[in-house]
Amino acid sequence: MSYKAKFKVWRGEGGEGRLEDFTVEVNEGEVVLDIIHRLQATQAPDLAVRWNCKAGKCGSCSMEINGKPRLGCMTRMSTFDEDETITVTPMRTFPVIKDLVTDVSYNYQKAREVPSFTPPAGVRPGEYRMKQVDVERSQEFRKCIECFMCNNVCHVIRDHEENKTNFSGPRFLMRIAELDMHPLDVADRQDAAQEQHGLGYCNITKCCTEVCPEHIKITDNALIPMKERVVDAKYDPLVWLGNKIFRRGK
Amino acid sequence: MTQTTPEAPVRRQRAQVKVRTLRTDRWWLVPFVTFLGLSSFLVYGVWAIIDTSIFVEPYIAPFASPCLAAVTCPEGARVFGWAPIGDWYTLSPGLLILALPGGFRLTCYYYRKSYYRSFWLSPPACAVQEPHGKYTGERRFPLIMQNIHRYFFYAAIVIGLVLAYDAVLAVVHKPDGLGSWILIANAVLINAYTASCHSCRHITAGRLNHFSRHPLRYRAWTFVSKLNAKHQQLAWASMFSVMGADLYVRLVAKGIIAFPFA
Numbered sequence: 001m002s003y004k005a006k007f008k009v010w011r012g013e014g015g016e017g018r019l020e021d022f023t024v025e026v027n028e029g030e031v032v033l034d035i036i037h038r039l040q041a042t043q044a045p046d047l048a049v050r051w052n053c054k055a056g057k058c059g060s061c062s063m064e065i066n067g068k069p070r071l072g073c074m075t076r077m078s079t080f081d082e083d084e085t086i087t088v089t090p091m092r093t094f095p096v097i098k099d100l101v102t103d104v105s106y107n108y109q110k111a112r113e114v115p116s117f118t119p120p121a122g123v124r125p126g127e128y129r130m131k132q133v134d135v136e137r138s139q140e141f142r143k144c145i146e147c148f149m150c151n152n153v154c155h156v157i158r159d160h161e162e163n164k165t166n167f168s169g170p171r172f173l174m175r176i177a178e179l180d181m182h183p184l185d186v187a188d189r190q191d192a193a194q195e196q197h198g199l200g201y202c203n204i205t206k207c208c209t210e211v212c213p214e215h216i217k218i219t220d221n222a223l224i225p226m227k228e229r230v231v232d233a234k235y236d237p238l239v240w241l242g243n244k245i246f247r248r249g250k
Numbered sequence: 251m252t253q254t255t256p257e258a259p260v261r262r263q264r265a266q267v268k269v270r271t272l273r274t275d276r277w278w279l280v281p282f283v284t285f286l287g288l289s290s291f292l293v294y295g296v297w298a299i300i301d302t303s304i305f306v307e308p309y310i311a312p313f314a315s316p317c318l319a320a321v322t323c324p325e326g327a328r329v330f331g332w333a334p335i336g337d338w339y340t341l342s343p344g345l346l347i348l349a350l351p352g353g354f355r356l357t358c359y360y361y362r363k364s365y366y367r368s369f370w371l372s373p374p375a376c377a378v379q380e381p382h383g384k385y386t387g388e389r390r391f392p393l394i395m396q397n398i399h400r401y402f403f404y405a406a407i408v409i410g411l412v413l414a415y416d417a418v419l420a421v422v423h424k425p426d427g428l429g430s431w432i433l434i435a436n437a438v439l440i441n442a443y444t445a446s447c448h449s450c451r452h453i454t455a456g457r458l459n460h461f462s463r464h465p466l467r468y469r470a471w472t473f474v475s476k477l478n479a480k481h482q483q484l485a486w487a488s489m490f491s492v493m494g495a496d497l498y499v500r501l502v503a504k505g506i507i508a509f510p511f512a
Contacts, residue, residue, distance in 0.1 A: 015266045067272030067377055087272050092377075095263030103263075131462040155373040160385045161264075183459045200389035203366045204359055207376035220448070220478065224359050228400075228452035235397040 002027050003082050007035065009047065010089040013098045019087065020044075026077050032088065033061050033072035036100070048099040056213055059147030063100050064089045069149040069211045091152040107148050110168040113196070114175050118187035134183040141178040141222060143214040144171065150208035150218060156201045167198035170208035170218050177222040180229060190233040193226055202227070270379040277375035284368035287486070288361075294493050295352070299344050303503035308423035309416075311499040312436060312492050314344045316412045329412060351409050354402035359448045360485045362396060400449040410441040428511050429498055436488075436495035443488035446477035 005026045008019040024038055033051055040047050052058040054073045061072035066080075066087055080086055094102035119128065151169035152158065168176075176197060180189035193199040204227075208218045216222075232239045271277065295313070304314035305327040317323035320333040322343050335346060355361050366372050373380040388396050417433035424430050444450070455471035458464055477484070501507040 010265055010267075012265070015263045017265060064272065064377065066274045069377060084274075087274075089267060089272060090265050092264060092267065096265050133461045133468065134459065137461075153376050155380055156385060156387065158377075159373065159380050159382075163385065181459055185459075198387075198389075200394070201385070201387035203362065203372065203387055203393075205363050205366050205373060205376075207373070210376050224448045225452060225456050227397075228449060229457060231397045231400065232457060235394075236400065 005035065005077070005080075005082065006085040007039070008085060008087040009036070009039065009044075009100070010096075011044075011047070011099055012096065014096055017096065017099075019089075026082075028078075030077050031073055032063075032065055032070070032075040032077065032086070035077065035086075036072060036088065048097070048101045050101045057145055059145035059213075062091055062147045062149050062152065064091060064152075069153045071147060071149075071213050074213055091148070093152040093154075093158045094148075104148050106164060107146070107151060107169070107171065110172045110197075111175070113168065114172055114179075115187055115192075117179060117182065117185055119184050120186050123184065128184055130183045137221070138178040138181045140216055141174050143216055144174065145214060146171065147213060149211045149213070150174075153207045153211045154202075155205070155207065156198075156203075163198070163201060167201045170202070170223060173197060173199055173202065173226060174216070174218050174222040177226040180226065190226075190229050194230045194234060199223070199226060199230060271375075271377055273375070273377060277378055281368040281371075281374050284364045287489075288365060288368065291489055291493060294497075295348070298496055298500075299342050299348065301500060302342070303500045304343065306499065306503035308420045309427075309429045309433065309499040309502060311344075311496045311503075312413055312416070312433070312440075313348075313496045314342070315416050316347060316409070317343045318346050319343045329415065347409070350402065350405040354399075354406040354409075354444075354447075355485075355489070357396050357399035357402055358485065359399070360482050399447075400453065403444070403447050403449040403453075406444045406447075410437070410444045413437045413440055426511055429495075429502055432495045432498050436491040439484065439488040439491045442477060443481070443484040445474060446481045446484050448478060448481070450474055451478050 003026055004023050007022040007024055009022060010017055011020045012018060022039055022043055024035055024043070026035060033049070033054060036047065036049050040049070049061065049063075049072070051061040051073065053060070056071055056074040059071070062069065063072050064070070065072070065075050069091065088100065090096050090100045090102045094104050094106060097103050148171060151171050154169055156167050157164050157169060173193060176189050176193045179185045179187065180193070202223055204219055204224060206219045209216070209220070212218055298311070298313040302322070304311045304317065305324045307326055310317060310327045314327070316329045317327040318333060319335045319339045320337055321340050323333055325331065339346070367374055371380055372382060372385065388394055413433075414437040417430070417437040420427065420430040420433050451471065451474045454474050455461060455464060455467035458467065461468040461471070498507065502512050
């Protein structure tokens, strides 16, 4: 069953742009990305959109659909009323290159600032031994497809551009938590999480978790456990005393 | 044609959407209902501190338990007859312990989310612009004090045990009393909420990197993690149960509720 849907799509380069109106055919089973492609094919051949797998696994087609961060390829048209006007805009937190394509290099910069996996001295690749039960907690975080919708929706940088310097966003705080929980990682992640990556900015309002297309419990399983570890390392005098008395290291 | 250049102010390079949000759903409903729910708890709490009808054999109002004051706590309301606060204290007994369960909820990770959203609008909902010009998070005083949550958790364990003791005592003395079972339900919910706390999850084994070396702690962590997934629901359920149980006891104490199995 086909129908004509009303779309408003952000068009423009850099920050300057406007919402343009389109009326476009929608067929049964289609997703928003299909409609964007139909617009390219029929009405707006220069409409820019980043996409790749069309299966919710590459994280390329992040956009905001009716104001909510979504993957275009995973948002079914059947979830909207036929007479509803659907607004499609680029991710708001990142600079626009053109139309729906944003410059997400902030995220790659932050990724580079997280030191990589650091095994104990003397343990070489091929000699890593660990039990499944010890690593499965952090395996949840490996599901991340780097769509960057969590960083996009986080109000710390979405509403406050000036915080981008000191805040790495949920994606990379989750990466730090993943490494900190790793049984073989020996780098000091806790102090770095708080002082260099801005964990203290997070006020755990859980928007990152709400928008994650992989349903990773970012807040409950990564950010809050990481906050608790930072409390151990920096703010809890009893833990400090216990570490001194029992000579506990990492 | 405008070009996105490194020289351009970064803020200008974002899509200049002029509205706070383009969301079309009723995003304001959850923070609004949360605001009403939490406000009702605050208003009730203030009234409960002022009100003096805290005890009617064998029930003690949860907001006043443990009852520690020699003057304002009736004999039967004291835990093991113990009243460590002497004659000098003549104010509400609830005032003495209010900071402990209050602090536990105030610094709770779920409540933080709910009041940051509904009271401070930071943000009011996901992808809805907050009204504040500046944001520093929980890095400075006073919000850095949220990090003492685990100490309130330790206190909450004690309070939860006392409420359970009160409830068991009520059932022993009045097994056919509706109030006894209301207190039991409240004690179960309060203790479940306490056990589902993120700090509890961390303390049981969350702080470890080698679960395999601590199988018992790992099992405890697994159990707490299951409870933790329901932390939000338990936070609301226990908040209403403690209000309901407290109000019930006070109404019985005042004689407003006076049916035979009260």
